[in-house]
Amino acid sequence: MSSIDNVTTLDIEVPFENSRVAEVVYHTLQVDTEPKRGGTRKNLVLEGNKLIAKFHGSNLSSLRTSVNSFFDNIHLITETIQLVGQPLSESYSHF
Template identity: 30%
Template sequence: MSSTFEPQEKLHSVSFHFPLASSSHASILQRTLQVDKERNPAQVTTTITPDEEGLNISIQTTTLRLLRMNVNSLFDSLDLIIRTIDAFGSPLPLVVGVPSAPAP
């Protein structure tokens, strides 16, 4: 008996644009988020692209459940990364319209 793996079609997707104060902040977020590999690349594809105005993120999945889980994980990670950068004294506001926390 022989079986072949058929990749599943990714029918569910969402895209976000996170406005940031500089392209260097977008690059930091991109590099930090891309450290972890997808657990199941046949079912989830995440694309992270920085630009001059922020960070573009697109997630495609085979099921709504996976989409929800990946979006929740993304927001948890972004929150932690932004708070960490802010805590260590980012010289510029990290997110457009949100001032940085004062240095301790």
């Protein structure tokens, strides 16, 4: 975590068991944008089996709320994958 010009940056790297699960989580979270009123921005990057999230915000409380929501969503997505099983296809091409 770093702070420059009253903007705090937090980089989080989340490893998954394989790149396909990481891709499912990435695409699910990609559509969930941060509310503008919160003052926090989130950038997601997918690197193999790792999801990298970069949070930027000037308000630590809003930043904490965004990060908690991020992990809650990851928990929900991974629980759903465990419940219904691993993705069957090697890639997602439904766009």
